[in-house]
Amino acid sequence: MPSVAPARPSKGIASFFGPPLLITIAVVYLALVLFVPAIAVFYEAFHKGIGEFLKAVGSPAFQSAVGLSLLATGVSVPLNTIFGLCAAWVIARNQFPGRSLLISLLDLPFAISPVVVGLMLVLLYGENGVWFGPTISSWGLKLIFSPPGIILATIVVTLPFVAREVMPVLEDAGPAEEEAAKTLGAKDWQIFWRVTLPNIRWGLLYGVLLTNARALGEFGAVSVVSGSIVGKTQTLPLFVEEAYKNYETQAAFGAASILAILAVITLILKEILERRTAQRGGH
Amino acid sequence: MATNLELSARLAQAPQRKTPALWQRVSLPWTITVTYLLIMLVLPITALFGKALTVSPAEFWRIATSDIALSAYDVTFFTSLAAGLINGVMGTLVAWVLVRYKFPGRKIVDAAVDLPFALPTAVAGLVLATVYRETGWIGQFFAPFGIKIAFTRLGVLIAMIFISFPFIVRTLQPVLQEMEKEAEEASWSLGATQVQTFFKVILPPLIPAILTGVALGFSRAVGEYGSVILISSSIPFKDLIAPVLVFQRLEAYDYGGATVIGTVLLLISLAMLFVINALQQWGRRYA
Structure with a gap:
């Protein structure tokens, strides 16, 4: 048989309408689920004018919510970054029994419902809880229904991100450069700052970015441990819910729009970091 | 010596x-x-x-299988499963379109897929409830047909679809990118139709990734709280999900009840973790 050019059925109706039809379906679905809601946040926040928006975000309850959100994020991001670096190093650079168990344990906060995370902390530290609660309250301290509980809850739900992002980058980089530095007499800290860190920096930043976004937005776990006392133990997402429940739509959307702007910034930074890592892998 | x-x-x-x-x-x-x-x-x-x-075993069983708990599992699991399956189909389509076709705005669409990961769930619930209520931008088109979305199980479904959407696209995209076009071209040149090519050549190697994505999305949807609490009415036997039930028990200082249902949810999460690990290993063998 003489060779025939591959008869790609490109002249058929299916192929003519195929790509445009599929693209249309995809875009319509994304519009219904993602784009229309995303635009609606800003429309609802600003359609009555910037004055109403400023009034909504000027309230003391709103500002204390911002403060607590920043505190919880400010504590949990550095702690989880240090832990994430250590855990990633332990897992990527060592072979030991129980290694895959450790990886599964690390993934748990992604799998468990945030409400169950909150429940665990209430049982562990709450006054009516089973464990440390009575001891802690006998010291005159209060963890649950107060800011420390919110910080703890935020730490637990955002725990895996840095470790998860750094682990594959560390594995890719391999131990060779670190070993070379060691042979040349570098100290452990020097190796970390001059060899390891430059190799993993984009992965690390990516993990920090994800931790930060989740810490600012966490709702379920924080909601359980907060008791939501207005002006005292409210984070921004809790403020959104409280305002919405009290029919203060303007205040709810004011706070929501700020969180949505942060989400958009997160996506842009994520895109930039992804491009950096792709370039690194490219050459 | x-x-x-x-x-x-x-x-x-x-x-x-x-x-x-x-x-x-x-x-x-x-x-x-x-x-x-x-x-x-x-x-x-x-x-x-x-x-x-x-909690004594008998008491544990009584609380875990009480009517209100059973109906909450029912709403949670079937709605999560529906959300996972809908996203399984639509996410595959979106991933395909993003990998295979070039069209204006593709990069923005691609970046926007991660929005549910970046947007706080409370904000998602707030805005979905606003858009999908009877007078909302999208809800108004369903209202004339007597379809209420916000504050019903359909609302819970929409919230779960939203938060679990990126999983399937992001799991599938790298697999699609690595797939060689030669196999498809060979299939066409051997005279297979596009439908045959899709189901017999393109789809089989994608199945582990699709199932992993669906399982990840399902697992996330089962535990979801923030967006659902805002878009549902949280009425027992109607649209109350299991995590909200845990929360309500805690609010009522019923620590035992909250613990039992929380433990059931935790055990299911652990089981899902095993399923996802197994699926990922299956996918690796395929690659």
């Missing part, structure tokens, strides 16, 4: 002198990792199981 002994003594000492150095290098990250995990994860989980063990 003496020199031999000295030498062997020195040899025996040499590794000993090295061991502390190595151990010092190892110890700090190890100590931090293990201590942190014990305090932040193992201790809280133990507290939950510890509390669950104080």
